[in-house]
Amino acid sequence: MSRLSTQHRHQIQSVLGACPLVPVISIQDPDHVVPLGRALVEGGIRILEVTLRTEHGLGAIHQLRRAFPEVWVGAGTVVGANQYRQAEAVGAQFIITPGVTAELLEFGLTAHAPLLPGVSTTSEMMMGYAMGYREFKFFPAEVAGGIAALKAFSGPFPDVSFCPTGGIRQETAGDYLALPNVKAVGGTWLTPQDRIEAGDWAGITELAAASLKGLGQF
Template sequence: MSQLSDFHRERVRAVLASSPLIPVIAINDPDDAVPLCQALVDGGINVLEITLRTEHGVKAIEQVRKAIPDAWVGAGTVTSIAQYRQVEAAGAQFVITPGVTEAILEFGLTSEVPLLPGISTISELMLGYNLGYREFKFFPAEVAGGIPALKAFSGPFPDVTFCPTGGIRRDTAKDYLAQGNVQSVGGSWLTPADAIASKDWAKITEIARGSLGDL
């Protein structure tokens, strides 16, 4: 059975170590992609998860990679190998899935773009673990058990690190990050829809900077 390479693990660890907060970004207007991401970077966040929740995600990854080369730019909400290939071609530096399939886990072993697989149960974790994955997205974190679940995971899997996402708020991020098996947390509070709709990029920067300051 193939195993995850050291290169992939090092890349994923580098991404998670680069920012304790990872914004979940959905692009509804292609013109928003670069200024929104620049506002987050200006606020101190240099890991950007651009999701495929809208039709503009792949193009946005390509745009932001070119415009903000010093940031880590990755793809979120990747649910198929076809999408994985699309974001590879767009220049994504990492891929995050909401859940796992054996096919995606195996594809991630050979892709040049490292995978952070999404899991919500021990059984899903074990699928990835057996292939060498040791870093996972925990989603949807609050619904799937939150901090108590992460504490329970640490018993049988003390060498696994998580990026919890889903239902985490600015005022709870610090509690998640206090867990020994949590490297970073993801959240949509960093990109509120009203601020994006009004193109209030200064507010986005303020939220990013303030959220980091709360930690």
């Protein structure tokens, strides 16, 4: 069986080490892409996960890569190898999936952009672990057991790190990051749709800055 290279692991570790907060971005209007990216970056965010939940996702990744070369820009909600290829083609620097399939895990072994596979169970984690993956997205975090589940995972998988996403709020992000096996957390609270639609970019910058400040030592 092929295994994940050390280079790929170092790449995803670099992404997760760049910022403790990962905004989950779903673009409804292409005109919002750059102003939203600027608002988050000015608030201190250094990782931008653009989901492929809308038709504007791939274009948004391309725009953000050009506009903000100093931050990590990647694709989220990738559910197949074809989407993985499309995201790489527009410049995605990392790939995040909501779950795992053998196809995705195998594709990630040799892909240019490193993969952060999504898992919610130990069985899914073991699929990736057998192939050399040690960094995972835990999704949907709150529904799948939250902090208690992550603590339990640390027993059989002491060398695995997570980026939990799903149901995490500004008030609970620090509780997750206090766990030794959590390197970053993702959330939609950093990109509230009402502020985006209102063009309240200053408000989003303030929200990002306040969220980071609230983490203290993290």
